[in-house]
Amino acid sequence: MATTTTPVPRKTNRIGLEPAAYKGSRSTLCAGCGHNAITERIIEAFYEMGVEPHRVVKLSGIGCSSKSPAYFIGSTHGFNAVHGRMPSVATGTLLANRTLLGIGVSGDGDTASIGIGQFVHLMRRNLPLIYIIEDNGCYGLTKGQFSATADRGSVLKNGVVNDLAPIDTCALAIELGATYVARSFSGDKKQLLALLEGAIAHRGTAMLDVISPCVTFNDHEGSTKSYSYVKDHDEPLGEVSFVPFFRDITVDYDPGSTTEVTLHDGSRLLLKKLEGGYDPTNKVEALRVLSESHDKGEVITGLFYVKTGQPNFLDLLNIVDEPLATLPESRVRPPKRVLDEVMESLR
């Protein structure tokens, strides 16, 4: 007896690709690692946005976090560079080819300790790059030492207490000139996805500090980067929704309770205000909220700061629109008369 089955329509995005086109190799990180959840959201965000995989370039430093670019969009180029120096490699890559969509994945040690110098200057330049810190407050790959984002009073498994105040990478990024700065939690699928999609739509440095618990070395009682601690202390600034430019969706909202931000590609972020309101375009306000959250021991999440229309580093350099890497010889080797002119001036 012949049976007919109705083929299940395949799920594809706006450019006809399936989610699998955005996957990479199998993760070798620990089961339950927050980083794997972030990888899933990254895959989802690129899929949802319908980004052509070959346009994406993936960069990372060294550490557990920095392994993760191998786990998404396996078909495109990635560079696992040296510890703390991914920003410079990302900068060089985007100078060579400004048409690429760069995503850099770093960790809290890779960013806030060994990499703080390059991080600071990356933020200052507002290079168009999505910069994700997979932040677990410790060095996973070398077995759990504190990093510079560990909170004061946080305790290691072996009882060592961190006496120093953490570096708040979001406050630093805002202060230095990044134009899209957020904090999220690997376990908050909805918020993290919206923030990632917004980052893809943004043109400038998008810095996302994502608390991502280390299940092996920093998920115990006394840690302030454990799943239970972050769940208990997570204070979202407000609900974040993302409306991509290619979806003609009218969203009804009360302008008094929601702030709408239109991003570079026409996509929109809708930020629902909490009581008292919050203006994500106000730098001083953002820094105040972050500072107060530290005093209260809260893990505040959401989009702290966004500034659209700010010239990014590549704009400021006034580079031609095409990739410098592949400009033909006729455009990069001046003709003989130029050399003759210079020689004449030196006689």
Add this chain to the structure above:
Amino acid sequence: MATTHVAPIESDIAPQSDRVVNDLSIQVATVNGSGSQSSNMVLLRSLFQMGIPISGKNLFPSNIEGLPTWFTIRASRHGWIARRKEIDFLVAMNPETAEEDVRGLEPGAACVYAEKLNLSRLRDDLIFYPVPFDQIVAPVCPDAKLRKLVRNMVYVGVVARLLEIDMGEVERALRKQFKKKVKAADLNFKAVLAGYEFAEKNLEKRDRHVVERMNANTGKILIEGNAAAALGCMMAGVTVVTWYPITPSSSLCEMLISYMKRYRMDPETGKATFAIVQAEDELAAIGMVIGAGWAGARAMTSTAGPGISLMSEFVGLGYYADVPGVIFDIQRVGPSTGLPTRTAQGDIISTALLSHGDTKHPLLFPASVDECYTMAIAAFDLAEELQTPVFVMSDLDLGMNYWMSDPFPYPDKPMARGKVLDAEDLERLGSFRRYKDVEGDGVGYRTLPGTNHPAAGYFTRGSGHNEDALYTEKGELYVRNMDRLNRKFETARRTAPGPVIEGAGRDIGLIAYGTSHWATMECRDQLAREFGVETDYCRIRAFPFADEVAAFIHAHHRVYVIEQNRDAQLLGLLRLTLPPQGGEACRLRSVLHYDGLPLDARSITDSIMTQEVGN
């Protein structure tokens, strides 16, 4: 004739017992920040315009204003342009060093000095020319603030008169120096004239040195090595330049910026066909080069020894991950404070083997400004063909001083971009294997980020990858990859610039590289003329060393390796890397110079003749 070729120039100037024509070294001792560089350039350029072979070397402190500085000009009708230790003609303008400067002169030397320094009391075997600079400059320059700067132009006039430098050439040189600043040029030339007139009226010529017009410089240019290298980079089609200021390399990128802004703006859009970034440090500068080189740009940075040290980790990554990049090392004396403004060839071993693990890198050794230019172009071709970081090892003497040269040649072959597959290639091939040694030259095919083909992407890592660029920690695959990188180094040995060898069949061979070349050539002349010692010469132009270098060493009974460092670094590299064939140890000898001043011929000749006693 290559620009690095030096042979005694036949001159038709008749020797006269009472006159020494076109063969002298002038030293001007001043305080830095006093405008003396302009005065010295006018003197240097005047002699150059008179057709006399010259060199000018600025010996300056790590300071902006107030410390002693010396400028040495050598004019040689024979074409010898290395530094000469012996000073024939001192201009003593700096009260702080004047006495020491005078005491260091050879008997019979001449000394122009500020009268108030009262130097003539110090020696009775010198010829003194006292000049009241303050009295001369006051009426010329009523503005007291400018006077300090203009004062130094007075000695130009005095020296011009005493040495018979053509005043027409002095004015031409001065106007070239001040370019469009006509008022400044007028004021300064008035000071020159005042000095000239003072000397004419008051100073009786008593030394033997004079200059006469000759025509050794027809068509030649005058340029610093860093500017020449910058020109080479522009003509090489560089697109990404990252740098961090450091003496003596800063002027390379600064010159490059000015050339690129002028000649590399897209005529249609007015946008730049390049990106130049002043990085936050050398780590970032090299990181950007690695990122840009990986993404397919012709990328470079320029630095000096301390920067090379900081770049170490990234250079190792570039080596292991097969990423092209060009790094200029304008070598200088060691770390931190002290002698950063003095020259050396002290980064040879550390750069050749820079980084951790098994690493080794191609080095190019320019000896002339012409080679700063041509090797810049060659370095970009090599880096992309070999897919590895390539170093151009210049030094402060070459980079920051003015040198004569024939005009630079326009590149005679297209840019060699190496093994890069684009989307069309991939469509035809179906796939590619990043680190597979297809042709046996150790160089795999690569794709660039952004290539629109599903097979294009690959993941780049440091030490652990197989031929498909997939992660592995397997020992045998690591060994296979390291052996491939060794084959690549053999390719570099064949394709990097080979040595220049002069002469054959003598017992003694000399080996030199970079700026040591000029003094070495003059030393060969001294050895032959004064001691009857004939030598063959091998000028090394690249590491890894070409096979001819080993052949040269084996063909000679004794080989002197001449270099500007304490530890015989190139000789060490030769010992480390030459194919074993008995006898190198006793064949190879060292001539070492490391006092921070450019190498001179007499020092080499003395060292060789000392070692030659008893062979």
